[in-house]
Amino acid sequence: MKFSERLHKKLQPIWRQNHNHPFVKGIGDGTLDQRKFRFYMIQDYLYLIDYSKVFALGAVKANDVETMGKFASLLNSTLNFEMSLHRQYAARFGISEEELEQAKPSPITLAYTHYMLHASQNGTLAELISALLPCAWSYWEIGKELNEIPGASEHELYGDWVKMYSSKEFGELATWCIELLDEHTTGKSEKELARLEEIFLNTTRYEYMFWDMAYNEQMWPGDE
Numbered sequence: 408m409k410f411s412e413r414l415h416k417k418l419q420p421i422w423r424q425n426h427n428h429p430f431v432k433g434i435g436d437g438t439l440d441q442r443k444f445r446f447y448m449i450q451d452y453l454y455l456i457d458y459s460k461v462f463a464l465g466a467v468k469a470n471d472v473e474t475m476g477k478f479a480s481l482l483n484s485t486l487n488f489e490m491s492l493h494r495q496y497a498a499r500f501g502i503s504e505e506e507l508e509q510a511k512p513s514p515i516t517l518a519y520t521h522y523m524l525h526a527s528q529n530g531t532l533a534e535l536i537s538a539l540l541p542c543a544w545s546y547w548e549i550g551k552e553l554n555e556i557p558g559a560s561e562h563e564l565y566g567d568w569v570k571m572y573s574s575k576e577f578g579e580l581a582t583w584c585i586e587l588l589d590e591h592t593t594g595k596s597e598k599e600l601a602r603l604e605e606i607f608l609n610t611t612r613y614e615y616m617f618w619d620m621a622y623n624e625q626m627w628p629g630d631e
């Protein structure tokens with residue numbers, strides 16, 4: 408069995424929880440409170456800044472020019488494509504550039520991004536991919552599922568989000584990360600695979616916690 412198949416199977420229960428989270432459901436049926444989405448957009452903008460650094464570290468850790476080039480192109484598309492949607496969304500929700508630039512990460516945003524950066528900086532390329540894959544993979548699965556809901560991609564506020572994450576480009580990105588992980592795990596010992604599985608499990612858990620944090624608009628104690 409490919410390592411990605413093992414992960415997919417093992418983590419189905421958490422993935423189902425992600426798909427069923429009221430934040431995700433609310434994007435799909437268009438009933439999500441705008442304030443919660445506004446909170447999410449700001450935190451996600453901060454998340455993407457650190458996520459981009461993981462791609463940059465991927466280019467550093469890769470051993471061949473093709474993989475380096477791919478990470479460089481992902482870095483470019485995250486900073487200049489995905490984050491530009493966030494900036495457009497911010498404007499729509501009345502979030503000024505200043506508010507976006509001065510925003511501070513919530514406890515969960517900080518914990519998630521620092522965990523990813525720690526695993527990426529200190530680990531192998533396989534550890535780095537294990538940290539970033541749940542993000543790309545789970546958003547693509549969620550995007551596809553929400554896109555099936557009639558009217559979801561046409562919704563005046565959340566439609567562009569659904570369109571972006573169900574897009575072919577994101578599918579290709581998720582597939583590329585999956586294949587790279589399978590390539591880098593072939594022939595690895597069970598001990599090494601268990602370590603990778605743990606990283607994948609942790610960032611998958613953080614994905615759930617990120618939805619929950621946004622739904623509850625959870626900031627630092629005393630700073631709500």
Ligand SMILES: Cc1ncc(C[n+]2csc(CCO)c2C)c(N)n1
Pocket residue numbers: 451454455458481484485489542543544546547577580614617
């Ligand atoms: C908390 C959180 N998790 C995952 C994504 C999705 N995402 C972030 S970067 C990337 C790949 C390349 O741009 C994808 C699919 C998000 N936006 N926010």
